[in-house]
Amino acid sequence: MRTTSRFKMLPALIGAGVFALMTAAQADEPIKIGHVAALSGASAQSGEAITRGLQVAIDEINAAGGLLGGRTIELIQRDDESKPPRGLIAARELIFNEKVAAFFGGIDSPVGLAIVPLANQNETPFIAVWAAATGITRNGADPNFVFRVSAIDALVDVKLLGYANTKFGATKVGLMLINNPWGESNEKGLAAADETNDAVEIVGVETFENGDVDMTPQLTRLKDAGAEAIILVTNTPPGAQMMKSRERMGWTVPVVSHWGIAGGRFPELAGPTAPDAHFVQTYSFFGEQGPVGEKLIAALAAKYDDVDGPGDIMAPVGTANAYDAMHLLALAIEQAGSTDGDAIRQALEDLATPYEGLIKTYDKPFSAENHDALGPEDYIMVHYEGDEVVPTE
Structure with missing residues (x-):
């Protein structure tokens, strides 16, 4: 009887042992976090900046013991080539093949907007750390799995x-907008901002294509309309071409730009008038730094041979946003006690622990109604001095 009982117990003991081994193996598996961004082409510098911000934060989290009882974080990247179809393919690979717990999105708003439905349909948290199109986070989904630690067009336009x-005393402004969903987002946002600002009037709206090299006709129309400043919304290559067209015209009108021109080799491509373009950022590594800023600059210098100080930190907004966003995601995973997408979403919407970040101290930065962690009080204006991004206010 005792022998029979022992044989009857054997399957249960084997099953318990297998379960324990599986649980232990799972506990040792890294937590996969994805990143979709332009890692090649004209915006590759921005993609690299985001990569560096994420990786330094991941290094810190892993060095502190990881998450969920010791699991390390592994960053898995895919190049979207600044193309929405490629970005969608990359996001699918991360969700379905790599089984990422969450993923970050990079630079281009059209790419981000293309990925949003996929993230929501598959309940995988998607955190934007550069793209600013309003519809990325304000996308109508309920529940909404898309968050952002970056600027949002509706507030940047104000x-x-x-x-x-x-800054320039302009009462009449002309708009120069890239002809894509990001430009459309900002046209709506600037029109709304104009309605609430009695000091400024929009006197003209012009658009251009990504490959345009001569924007003299558009600028001439804005000049004839009496524009005293240009509001520019585009990325680096066409932004540089606009500055060259302005220079050829001999028109010294001030240029106030969204931050897309910080995403590549703008000083080199635009030439001597590059400093004339003042653009928005969420952080500057110049000036007095807090403890987190000092720590991050030192970590970047130690990890990357091409960084000796603040002036060497490429596309700083990408580094800063990504660094803070990774730490916020880590807090959410720990609070959720799980890598389940919906559990992480709920934790992000109600983070219990404030995070003393690089850009600011985040105290419940998200809610069910608001998935944007940064607001107008977190924006600063900068321009290029040589290759360095320096505050103007």
Whole structure:
């Protein structure tokens, strides 16, 4: 009888042992976090900046013991080539093949907007750390799995119009917008901002394509309309071409830009008038730094041979946003006690622990109604001095 009982117990003991081994193996598996961004082409510098911000934060988290009882974080990247179809393929690979717990999105708003439905349909948290199109986070989904630690067009546009007036005394502005969903987002946002700002009037709206090399006709129309400042919304290559067209015209009108021109080799491509373009950022590594800023600059210098100080930190907004966003995601995973997408979403919407970040101290930065962690009070204006991004206010 005892022998029979022992044989009857054997399957249960084997099953318990297998379960324990599986649980232990799972506990040793890294937590996969994805990143989709332009890692090649004209915006590759921005993609690298985001990569560096994420990786330094991951190094810190892993060095402190990882998450969920000792699991390390592994960053898995895919190149979207600044193309929405490629970005969608990359996001699918991360979700379905790599089984990432969450993923970050990079630079281009059209790419981000293309990925949003996929993230929501598959309940995988998607955190934007550069792209600013309003519809990325305000996408109508319920529940919404898309978050952002970056600027949002609806609020940046208020900043740009106000800055044109207070910094340059402009009462009439012309808009130069890239002809894509990001440009459309900002046209709506700037029109809304204009309605609430009695000091500034939009006197013309012009658009251009990504490959345009001569924007003299558009600028001439804005000049004839009486524009006293240009509001520019585009990325680096066409932004540089606009500056060259302005220079050829001999028109010294101030340029107030969204931050897309910080995403590549703008000083080199635009030439001597590059400093004339003032643009928005969420952080500057110049000036007095807090403890987190000092720590991050030192970590970047130790990890990357091409960084000796603040002036060497490429596309700083990408580094700063990504660094803070990774730490916020880590807090959410720990609070959720799980890598389940919906559990992480709920934790992000109600983070219990404040995070003393690089850009600011985040105290419940998200809610069910608001998935944008940064607001106008977190924006600053900068311009290039040589290759360095320096505050102007």
